[in-house]
Amino acid sequence: MVSFTYYVPTKVFFGTDAESHIGSFLKSKGFHKVLLHYGSGSIKKNGLYDKVTAELQQAGIAYVELPGVEPNPKIGLVRCGVELCRKEGVDFLLGVGGGSVSDSCKAIALGLALDIDPWEAVVKNICPEKPFPMGLVLTIAAAGSEMSNSCVITDDEHNLKRGCNHDGNRPLVAFMNPENTLTVPKYQTAAGTVDIMMHTMERYLTADPETPLTDRLAEALLKTVKDCGSRLAEDPKDLQARTDLMWASSLAHNDITGCGRNRTFTAHKIEHDLSGVHDNITHGAGLAVVFPAWVLHEYKKGMKRFCQWAVNIWQANPNQDEDAVIREGVDHMKDYFRSLGMPVTMQELGVAPEEYDSIAELTIAGAGGAIPSYGSKLTKEEIIEIYRLAE
Amino acid sequence: MVSFTYYVPTKVFFGTDAESHIGSFLKSKGFHKVLLHYGSGSIKKNGLYDKVTAELQQAGIAYVELPGVEPNPKIGLVRCGVELCRKEGVDFLLGVGGGSVSDSCKAIALGLALDIDPWEAVVKNICPEKPFPMGLVLTIAAAGSEMSNSCVITDDEHNLKRGCNHDGNRPLVAFMNPENTLTVPKYQTAAGTVDIMMHTMERYLTADPETPLTDRLAEALLKTVKDCGSRLAEDPKDLQARTDLMWASSLAHNDITGCGRNRTFTAHKIEHDLSGVHDNITHGAGLAVVFPAWVLHEYKKGMKRFCQWAVNIWQANPNQDEDAVIREGVDHMKDYFRSLGMPVTMQELGVAPEEYDSIAELTIAGAGGAIPSYGSKLTKEEIIEIYRLAE
Known part of the structure; x- marks a missing residue:
């Protein structure tokens, strides 16, 4: 094991009473003024906005609001947030939403803690010595941003989506009530399921020495997520499945499923520029297209590891040659994604071959050259080969 | 799920270079003077003492020493530690050892943070608002104290062993190098293996609603620990097994295997007074005796749950009546403990029937009455029934 x-210091309040801890927790930490950051306002329709603001009021905590976070959260709103917080003397950022809201909060926090432009903080991966405190009331099981060290932001003027990973991005607190995810639409639930699986599988498929405990924990999580995804495709109101999926989303990206493994997150990097350019592409849907193609492109570099993945996670028949085992694993995975209503080809995603060169160029430019992958790096031409394997 | x-804020440095982070970490946090707390001095023989003190010296951090921690750590030494730290102006406690050293550190930290007698702090389960910072250089995979919220201390004058559980007991940092466990003797390795399994199984066997994700994570961990225990019984120098066992020891007791389940830790409570009275009983060995008997006493209260345990963890044949499934699970578990060289009867443990009444009385007195167990409480007479089931 490497x-x-x-280091995962986030305090999690999980359960159907999660929001009831908001006021007392923030008060116990001595916060006085909160930025309430959220998306399009669906939380006003389902009652969550009222619950959260009532908690703040009861605890005597003032708040200002910044709604308008979009999927693939934009640097423009982040900059507005930094300015607003400075002007209003905000001392805590409370996001109410999913990964986009969380990442937008994280980028605002970086701007406030570092006193530099937040885009620069993200692109240069600068970790503040003293993070600006933030937390999240989670409304969708997907990104795992509520416990992760990741923050991904889009510069829509320049079609760039960039992320940074460091412990300065770990939220102080997360309030997770699975009932708040019962109304997540089918497509978003499925995309979230894929994203959760991918956070685990991208940690699993790396060229590192053996990690039996980490592997088994990852397999346990993936088996559960797979079950939950199928159950929710049948019945979106299945609270047990919503509960497990929500907790899995956090564990999939808080690093517990990757201890002792170096992550490259190659499919994530490739996908980021697809959804950076095509704002209508949901991250999880983009991953459902890219990841199987990435496996097909890379597996010959580590047949034993990819075989283990195909057999233990996708129940491929181990009694055939290794090449066939892995290809069967990929087929099962694509069948599963299809069963959830996810795309598995570039055509379904709406990306045309004429765009391949320019999008791959963005990925290479963002990384400053070839991107790390399974045991070796991928050039622009190889990224395009992966696109083609997804046709 | 309940x-x-x-909340597990402990920062872990894991790997064969773990100690190399001691100096830089403590310096980055601004600590100036450390209490170096350890046991009988075996760390002076194997070179670890030299490594740790060199790290402190290179970082310019002063230290005072308090050796002498015994198994079932004693309140007397804890009180000495509190006094010494006050006198010397110590601002960080660094234990070098296993669970006993860690718990002794935790109790000293409670005394310093709360400014009351540490025994009172433990018995009354008082959590300090601002914990006194402590950390551990781990030398044995067993107690999981390095990430847990538990602290167990013995008052040898009155034959009492008492514990407290709260987040004020979570260490700030843990340095875990599996190579430091390569010389742990066979019996201690086996007792540690049992302790790790028990931290997981006591969380697993509770009368709570279903938790499929938590269950699968627990099963993944137990399968790994079982393998590691067997491998180390064969070859104590198996570094891969030492590595997985060490990380498992932390995960088994940091709560990740119990999310959504209320723990009662009944077998732990019963065992504490056996080893409180008989100082020569190793905690894990005591558990190997008590836990199978506890299962036999309790399983009729939750046949479905105990069946799941017997089948998923101990590979009992599910195609028989539930009673037989569970009894087969218990038999497999006892066979496994025996294969590690652990005792499974009160006789092997050296506890005589004449002592039953007085020891059970201690347990009841410590809890202030009947003790919580699977869905209902156990009286003194029932604790004695459990002893008899272990004969």
């Missing part, structure tokens, strides 16, 4: 550092 | 709070 050496690793594990 | 609501839960998850």
Whole structure:
């Protein structure tokens, strides 16, 4: 096992009473003024906005609001947030939403803690010595941003989507009530399911020495997520499945499923520029297209590891040659994604071959050259090969 | 799933280079003077003492020493530690050892943070608002104290062993190098293996609603620990097994295997007074005796849950009546403990029937009455029935 550092300080309140801890927690930490950051306002329709603001009022905590976070959250709104917080003397950022809201909060926090333009903080991966405190009331199981060290932001003027990973991005607190995810639409639920699986599988498929405990924990999580995804495709109101999926979304990206493994997150990097250019592409849907193609492109570099993945996670028949085992695993995975209503080809995603060169160029430019992958790096031409394997 | 709070802020440096982070970490946090707390001095023989003190010296951090921690750590030494730290102006406690050293550190930290007698702090389960910072250089995979919220201390004058559980007991940092566990003797390795399994199984066997994700994570961990225990019984120098066992010891007791389940830790409570009275009983060995008997006493209260445990963890044949499934699970578990060289009867443990009444009385007195167990409480007479089931 390679050496690793594990540090996940986020305090999680999980359960159907999660929001009831908001006021007392923030008060106990001495916060006085909160930025309430959220999306399009669906939380006003389902009552969550009222619950959260009532909690703040009861605790005597003032708040200002910044709605309008979009999917693939934009640097423009982040900059507005930094300015608003400075003007209003905000001392805590409370996001109410999913990964986009969380990442937007994280980028505002970076701007406030570092006193530089937040885009620069993201692109240069600068970790503040003293993070600006933030937390999240989670409304969708997907990104796992509520416990992760990741923050991904889009510069829509320049069609760039960039992320940074460091412990300065770990939220102080997360309030997770699975009932708040009962109304997530089918497509978003499925895309979230894929995203959760991918956070685990991208940690699993790396060229590192053996990690039996980490592998088994990852397999346990993936088996559960797979079950939950299928159950929710049948019945979106299945609270048990919503509950497990929500907790899995956090564990999939808080690093517990990757201890002792170096992550490259290659499919994520490739996908980021697809959804950076095509704002209508949901991250999880983009991953459902890219990841199977990435496996097909890379598996010959580590047949034993990819076989383990195909057999233990996708129940491929191990009694055939390794090449066939892995290809069967990929087929099962694509069948599963299809069963959830996810796209598995570039055509379904709406990306045309004429765009391949320019999008791959963005990925290479963002990384400053070839991007790390399974045991070796991928050039622009190889990224395009992966697109083609997804046709 | 029942609501839960998850909070594990301990920063872990894991790997064969773990100690190399001691100096830089403590310096980055601004600590100036450390209490170096350890046991009988085996760390002076194996070179770890030299490594740790060199790290402190290179970082310019002063230290004072308090050796002498014994198994079942004693309140007397804890009180000495509190006094020494006050006198010397210590601002960080660094334990070098296993669960006993860690718990002794935790109790000193309680005394310093709360400014009351540490025994009172433990018995009354008082959580300080601002914990006194402590950390551990771990030398044995067993107690999981390095990430847990538990602290167990013995008052040897009155034959009492008492514990407290709250987030004020979570260490700030843990340095875990599996190579430091390569010399742990066979019996201690086996007792540690049992302790790790028990931290997971006591969370698993509770009368709570279903938790499929938590269950699968627990099963994944137990399968790994079982493998590691067997491998180390064969070859104590198996570094892969030492590595997985060490990380498993932390995960088994940091709460990740119990999310959504209320723990009662009944077998732990019963065992504490056996080893409180008989100082020569190793905690894990005591558990190997008590836990199978506890299962036999309790399983009729939750046949479905105990069946799941017997089948998923101990590979009992599910195609028989539930009673037989569970009894087969218990038999497999006892066979496994025996294969590690652990005792499974009160006789092997050296506890005589004449002592039953007085020891059970201690347990009841410590809890202030009947003790919580699977869905209902156990009286003194029932605790004695459990002893008899272990004969």
